[in-house]
Amino acid sequence: MPVAFPWLRCALATAVLCAANASAQGEPDALLNLPVSQQNIVEGLQADAYANGLNAYVWGYPLVRMERAMRDYTQxxxxxxxxxxxxxxxxxxxxxxxxxxxxxxxxxxxxxxxxxxxxxxxxxxxxxxxxxxxxxxxxxxxxxxxxxxxxxxxxxxxxxxxxxxxxxxxxxxxxxxxxxxxxxxxxxxxxxxxxxxxxxxxxxxxxxxxxxxxxxxxxxxRDNPNYTPPVRSLAPLPAMGDDGLGFYRQLAAALKDNPVAPKDEGLFAQFRRFGLSAQGFDPSRLAPPQKEGLRRALEDGPKVAVSAVATAAVQRNGWTWATGLDNFGSNYPLRALVAGPYLGGQGEQEALYPMRSTDAQGQQLSGARQYVIRFKGAPPVDAFWSLTAYNAQDKMLVENPIARYKLGSDTPGLKVNGDGSFTVTLQARQTDADNWLPTPEGPFYLILRLYQPRAAVLDGHYELPQVEVMQ
Missing domain, CATH: 2.60.40.1610 (Domain of unknown function DUF1254)
Incomplete structure (x- = not known):
């Protein structure tokens, strides 16, 4: 059997190449029947690096994101x-x-x-x-x-x-x-x-x-009236490099200033198999399949973070929001998601952030259509509330001719009915309709911010309104 990679010779020379019989008394055992062949070792190394690289990304992304953001925010x-x-x-x-x-x-x-x-x-x-x-x-x-x-x-x-x-x-x-x-x-x-x-x-x-x-x-x-902050800056993170593994270099650098929490030490120990440890990240000894597995992990890692909305979010009447933003525990995908596009998000006792990107029929919200939201009453909060539209692509506020970027409890001229109900109109084209919230011309999403929400919101008794397409 030819050996395509020199790094396989030692492994194959010492392996016992035999096929074990399936268990006579139970289900077939795939590992017992798997030969220690060149192909299986190559595929296994890639799969192992992929699995651990994926875990390392989801677990370590918040630290890398924070280190990057803190350097940006001090410039x-x-x-x-x-x-x-x-x-x-x-x-x-x-x-x-x-x-x-x-x-x-x-x-x-x-x-x-x-x-x-x-x-x-x-x-x-x-x-x-x-x-x-x-x-x-x-x-x-x-x-x-x-x-x-x-x-x-x-x-x-x-x-x-x-x-x-x-x-x-x-x-x-x-x-x-x-x-x-x-x-x-x-x-x-x-x-x-x-x-x-x-x-x-x-x-x-x-x-x-x-x-x-x-x-x-x-x-x-503290008591020095002449105190002037000295000019200081953070050292730059390592360059990303051109091998597609730069994230792991930056994670290793960040870990030197931010030791692994005791609860995560077992998880972190697994990453040594692809060269990431408390001493840094050394890809020089990695086999090509391992590097390929790590690069694939960086492609799929953001998708794992985004998937947290399906497992960690509350969904009611088309709105979705995550809880536990001030107590992630071991929910690393949710922590990664929040650290990315929702950096600085707060726990639900302080503020709740229901969001949605679809209408009542499950279709993507788009400025090509017009919508209405009928509130039966103002959201029950102890501070204030607001409804904001964002571009789906860049997650930014929307330019519009009246410079209105949200509707909320402090909006001058908000038209409210005698029973406390009110209707919000959402569309890209300018309109004279009451309570118009401008939207972008393309895909968008909404966030209903509820600052210091009351129990009726937190326990689900307050019914969030639907987003209906205007016919």
Whole structure:
């Protein structure tokens, strides 16, 4: 039997090439009957690399995505657009205007709040000061580098009074001054992702002044009135290379700063078979079938993440939403999906995000048709709600002649019937119909944001309205 690959000679030389008989007392055993042949070894190596490469992608994508995004979010353009929340490392960045179609940093951005971002490298504890917002809705999410939402600060979780919260890095054992609220985190870099509610059409000057009252500084500099943040940046990730395996290189680099959680050590140990370990990623010793399996895994990995909507999402009346965004557990596909197009998504107690891309007949929503949504009443929330349309292709807001990017509880002139019901018209062509929400001309999807949803939403008693085609 000729050996096509030198790396097979050792394996085949030591293999016992025999065919075992099928079990006489049970079902046939495929492994007992499988010869240790060149073909089976080649196919097995590819299958093993594919399976483990697929798991590595779905498990590790959030970490790679966060490392990439944090480098993007700390690169501040000049001039900085009003919708940008970017800021240098260890500093707070605020958007000073609501997102529009030109705001490209964040896919599926809302048009309800001013966004805040801060990438923090915790070489010591950092103190986040939040001002009194006088019951105005705000929230600051504290994400680990695995896109795990570890803490909430804001109206629902901590109230709207002023406070000082300390981001405590892993392994720190010092003493905090009294009056500070410790928030322990699991990674040495964290992402603060905030939202500050804006009423449609309100004067933004007071909000800009309120934004300036949020501050972030090292614990050692808390009482230093002359503190100026030093200029720092994150080292670049490894280049992707031209062999199609760049994702694994970047994952290995990210793992050196973000150790594997104890609960994932068993899974991570399997990746050593294709060269990924705590020491890095070494593809030099991989056989060609292994490399091919890894490349196929990177092609199919995004599909596995997207498939999480079928297994982890609630589906009611054509709307779909995921729960558990602040407690993924071992649902790695859902975590990967959220880390991608829905980076920064919150748990259902804070906000719920029902979305849909089809009408009542199951057809793709398209600007080629007109639709209506009949609400029996305003969605039951303790903060506010909004309905937004996005381009299906780029997940961005939609340009339109009246610069209306959402309808919601704060929309001026929203026409509501005497019984509290109202109808929303969706179409691309301009219309005088009440409550028109412009859509793109092509495929689109909708998100109904429910901030601080009440129990009637969470337990399913509130019936989400259908999207009906206008005849």
């Amino acid at each position: 501040v353009p000049e001039p900085k657009p009003a919708t940008s929340y970017r800021a240098p490392l260890n500093q707070i960045g605020w958007a000073t205007a609501l997102a529009t179609p030109s705001a490209k940093d964040m896919p599926t951005a809302n048009n309800d709040t001013l966004y805040m971002s801060a990438v923090v490298e915790l070489d010591e504890p950092y103190v986040l000061h939040v001002p009194d917002t006088a019951d105005r809705y705000y929230v600051v999410n504290l994400f680990s580098m695995w896109q795990e939402l570890e803490h909430y600060i804001g109206r629902r979780a901590t109230g709207t009074q002023a406070g000082d919260y300390v981001l405590v890095p892993p392994g720190w054992t010092g003493q905090l001054p009294s009056g500070l609220i410790p928030l322990r985190v699991s990674t040495r870099k964290v992402w603060l992702w905030g939202r500050l509610a804006v009423e449609q059409g309100e004067n933004l000057a007071p909000l800009h002044a309120l934004q300036q009252q949020f501050s972030l500084r090292p614990l050692s500099q």
